[in-house]
Amino acid sequence: MPPIPPFPPDFHHPHLQKLAFFIRESEHILAAWDAYSDEHTDLDGWPHDDVTYGLRAAHRDAKTWRSFHRVRPFAKELLATAEVQLQQLNSRHIQPQWVWQLSTLSTALSKLAELERAWLDTLASLPPSARPGTPEWDDAVAERNAEAWSYLDDWASHSKALLEIQAATLDFPPRSPTLTAAKAPRPAPPATTPSARR
Numbered sequence: 258m259p260p261i262p263p264f265p266p267d268f269h270h271p272h273l274q275k276l277a278f279f280i281r282e283s284e285h286i287l288a289a290w291d292a293y294s295d296e297h298t299d300l301d302g303w304p305h306d307d308v309t310y311g312l313r314a315a316h317r318d319a320k321t322w323r324s325f326h327r328v329r330p331f332a333k334e335l336l337a338t339a340e341v342q343l344q345q346l347n348s349r350h351i352q353p354q355w356v357w358q359l360s361t362l363s364t365a366l367s368k369l370a371e372l373e374r375a376w377l378d379t380l381a382s383l384p385p386s387a388r389p390g391t392p393e394w395d396d397a398v399a400e401r402n403a404e405a406w407s408y409l410d411d412w413a414s415h416s417k418a419l420l421e422i423q424a425a426t427l428d429f430p431p432r433s434p435t436l437t438a439a440k441a442p443r444p445a446p447p448a449t450t451p452s453a454r455r
Contacts, residue, residue, distance in 0.1 A: 283413035
């Protein structure tokens with residue numbers, strides 16, 4: 258399968274803007290969580306109140322899931338575009354961490370897709386009475402979000418690489434192709450026959 262070409266500007270840039278919003282929002286969510294955790298745990302990291310601590314962690318997970326949900330529909334295309342852009346950049350303009358960051362994002366996205374499929378199976382197995390606000394529903398959502406947290410955190414931590422690669426693509430010319438088309442020889446003039454000279 259040929260590589261997916263980069264998005265045209267009118268498609269790619271709005272999605273990068275949504276990604277940038279997710280990064281900023283997830284940073285605020287994590288900062289609020291770190292502040293709460295520092296205040297409500299002892300020196301060894303154990304929470305003072307397990308129940309309240311767990312509820313706050315579930316709130317963190319849910320907010321991060323909702324924030325990433327705005328990016329997830331086109332996250333795969335963002336990754337594919339960045340991979341193509343990385344191939345086109347000159348090696349001296351490539352940050353060494355970008356390759357493994359893209360790999361981390363790809364793995365995390367695959368895991369999140371698995372969790373989404375499992376969530377749909379869970380929904381199908383819930384009783385008809387299960388609705389948002391019921392224990393059956395809320396417990397299932399909290400379990401999904403908790404399992405997704407580490408992969409969401411990967412995107413919060415490393416998806417800035419997608420913005421950096423886009424910026425490098427705009428700032429620096431693409432790498433020169435290794436193969437160039439050979440210049441076609443100029444055709445020889447037609448031979449002049451004796452009759453043509455008359």
